[in-house]
Amino acid sequence: MPFALYMLALAVFVMGTSEFMLAGLLPAIAAELDVSVGTAGLLTSAFAVGMVAGAPAMAAFARRWPPRLTLFACLIVFAACHAVGAVAPAFPLLLATRVLSALANAGFLAVALSTVATLVPENRKGRALSIVLSGTTIAVVAGVPAGALLGTAMGWRTTFWAVVLLCIPAAAGVLHGVVGKPVQTASGSFTPTLRDELSQLRSPRLALPMALGALINGGTFAAFTFLAPVVTETAGLDGGWISLVLVMFGVGSFLGVTIAGRLSDQRPGLVLAAGGPLLLAGWIGLALFASNPLLLLTLVLVQGLLSFGVGSTLIARVLHASSGAPTMGGSYATAALNIGAAAGPVLGASVLAAQLGTLSPVWVATVLTATALVIMLLAGRVLTQTAADVPVQPA
Template sequence: MPFAIYLLGLAVFAQGTSEFMLSGLGPDIAEDLSVSIPAAGALTSAFAVGMIIGAPLMALLSLRWSRRRALLVFLLVFLIVHVVGALTTSYEILLVTRVVGALANAGFLAVALVTATGMVEPDAKGRATAALLGGVTIACVAGVPAGALLGQAWGWRSAFWAVALVSVPAVVAILRAVPSAAPADAPADAAPAGEVAVPSARRELRALRSPRLGTLLALAALVNGATFCTFTYLAPLITDVTGLGAGWVPAGLALFGIGSFLGVTLAGRIADTRPIPLLAIGGTMLLFGWIGFALTAGSPAAAIVLVLVQGTLSFAVGSTLISQVLYAAGDAPRLAGGFATAAFNVGAAIGPWLGGITIDAGLGFRSPVWVSALLVALALITGGVAGLVWRRTSRARTAVAARTALRD
């Protein structure tokens, strides 16, 4: 695996830390900028919305840029807005920096997915995707707690400075390792022989009409929705349902993060060669894991084990779906990266929202785990039905081709 991919993963680590770190910095920001706690919480929501809208939008904007130029522009904008965020005393300016930072983050991740998979063999997209998304999982394990510790020691602004600082080596890596060339995202057969294929928004949008690609994006949103539904409410689940003290909350979050890192690492080894068995078996295990978690959440031993197991299974299945999106969209690589990023963040937004609805309805802190189980069940049903349709369509096409060959 090229070392440059891991350095791109470092930028993804910084961006993942930025996306989630405000959960531990909100009260300090609210006090410093003289706003309410909900207003500080809106900074996280603004980032999520920016990620969802920005992924396909930024991918289209940068379609005719070289990958190096796109990565540099998005990463430098991300770095600069964090410097501005660290210096500002205005809530409104900080809110704007969160939206702009999310747009830059979304654009960077969309292009980084294409760049990373373009640095490896055509049949190694799963490993490259896992190496890149490992940055997100490490952000959950180390980045977010480190940001909280920095905030406690030197104030919330220090966490913003740290994110900007961690982004600097990735800028250097892009300058040194990513070639400065014409846009390389158009398919090789998109231009006549001897001419350079130029990326086309219309061509990429046509390629995204594929039913298989749409199904994979929906499955990615459902599986990631299940993941973040429980992850968001893991703290009250541990304290109010499992009965462990508040001191166990960081340990539970860290276990989930460790599991997520194990998941993308293990999936990266087999997602390229056996994706369907991984999705079918892993998805089924994920469903029964959520059901088991919901039923045994009152047992400390079971809850601790299942936090690790479900983190592993969730990210193994989720990262495999993202790599399959890139395989399915060979004619629209950059927009595929954008929509894969958007699907991930749609899940990250919808899952917690659905979990919050069940809690507000008085169903307790165990209810988000049942929502996670329901979302994975829906994903398995959708994937199973789509698989049957694809197989029947494939057999019909094979039969038609055979009859045509016999007539000829």
């Protein structure tokens, strides 16, 4: 695999650490800035909203820029937002920095995923995607727990400064590993017009995996964002166990992305048909047995594997289906990921605010996953179609 993929994964690790680290810091942020835990959880949603809006906007704005320039600029803006967030005296300013940093993250990820699609043959996109997304899962395994421990020892603001420092080697890696030429099509000609690329969204082959990816990711984030109170209140463990639970989820997600990356190009139907029902059963199991610490740890590991395995396969399908949109396809995949990441915590916060219990976000994940499975069942073969399977319309 091209060296550039690993440089992109490094940068995604830094950004993933920032995105996910709040799961272990929400109680501390809420206490210092005098807001509820549910309100603090909106920091995750604000980040995801910025990603949803920013991905297509940034991709369209910078579509003629050299990828290396766009990726480097996004990393610098991302670091600056975290520096401001580290000294924010009030919740509204911190919320604003999350939105702005998300715009930078969105631009980076959209261009990165579009770049992935040009670095490897069509039948290896899923594996290449798994390498880049492994940066996110490693962030959950290492970056997020380290951030939680650092936040516990030195305050949550210290974790924001740590992200600023991590952006330095990530930016150097992008400058060293990514070429400075504009993205080109497989034939070597420059890309189609923006209107042509946007017209791809009308295709069911593209719209369907985007919608399903949003539902699966929404369920993942609804449950993941509010794992901390499940650990301390439902399972009755002390705060130190939060980091271990996050590590278990991250290990599972890394395994899920890695395994799915090797299967999603050739056997996407198998991954979805087997992984989808198991994912639903796992959310139900977590909601019923989270009070048992051993079962909680086991189910968190399994759910990390299944949610990222199924989710990354759906995102790989987005990249396959958007091959006619070489500069915007990455933004479609990014939007699919983050529509769910925005909606999930909002729904989780809503059920918590309604005093439905600390496990209510897990039930939200159950409902969203069940909805996705019904749609998969009705969609039939459209979801796993390749470009070669689509009949050519007569002129």
